[in-house]
Amino acid sequence: MEGYCFELITGPMSCGKTEELLRRIRRCIIAKKKVKVFSPDVDTRSGGDYIESRNGLWLDAIKVKHSIEILSLVKDVQVVAIDELQFFDTNIVPVINELMKQGKRVIGTGLELDFKAEPFGSMPELMCIATKVDKLHAVCMKCGCDHATRTQRLIDGKPADKSSPLIMIGGDETYEARCIKCYELPDIKKKAKNLGLKLLQFNK
Ligand SMILES: [Zn+2]
CATH class of the missing domain: 3.30.60.20 (Wheat Germ Agglutinin (Isolectin 2); domain 1)
Known part of the structure; x- marks a missing residue:
């Protein structure tokens, strides 16, 4: 897909969501697209400003506290990748809609259910606005x-x-x-x- 889209990768922990996100990002980089990666400031899995999948692959990521910040940081990019979507505030839904409208390709990952097996954060809305949803199993x-x-x-x-x-x-x-x-x-x-x-x- 070339833009105007939102691909959502979801599933439980250890199902390879971040690994799949990194795989798609690497292909964008090979295709010489401008990519920026974001992750929420609350994610404590990785210590620095990068995202890391459990198999050790990693990529630089910009940590943001409020989802609205993403809009001002992606003026020059074609692909916006967002990790751990379940931890963002509810503005993440209009933010992703706006990015799609601007013609960007948005690729996101998120846990669909919390430990109580209840929908996590804005994931239900995000699954509805996504143009493609991949549910991975662990x-x-x-x-x-x-x-x-x-x-x-x-x-x-x-x-x-x-x-x-x-x-x-x-x-x-x-x-x-x-x-x-x-x-x-x-x-x-x-x-x-x-x-x-x-x-x-x-x-x-
Ligand atoms: Zn079992």
Whole structure:
């Protein structure tokens, strides 16, 4: 595609979204297109101003706090790549619409579901305005099947319950891709009720 389009690459963690984004960007560079890569300021996976896929490929990226900033930074470019779209503010939807209208090719990645298997940030709207959506699957870290579509949060090795915060700071949390059969989301409040237990923190 040559422009006026928005290609969205989505799926759970470890499905190769960033790897696929980097593959498309490399092809744009070979074709001598002017490319700029953006990532949200909240992404903590990579330390510096670059995006990195889990297989070690990386590319320089401009970190932005507000999605609106992107518009003033892409005057001279033909291809706008945006990583981790789920972390941007809601203005990302009109911003991408505007970039398309200007004739740019926009390529984005984002987690479609959070650890609670609920739509993440503006991803539902972005999937609607995209001209092409690729849903990638990961390998399930529990059963090894090829159809992992969920992102499992583990705290101290155990599935995190529904009440844990969306973005956690500190704590020993890890994530793994899981298929729908292996994905677990314990509802600790319900469990406690069923058992007739009175958990102190839920009695406030
Ligand atoms: Zn599985």
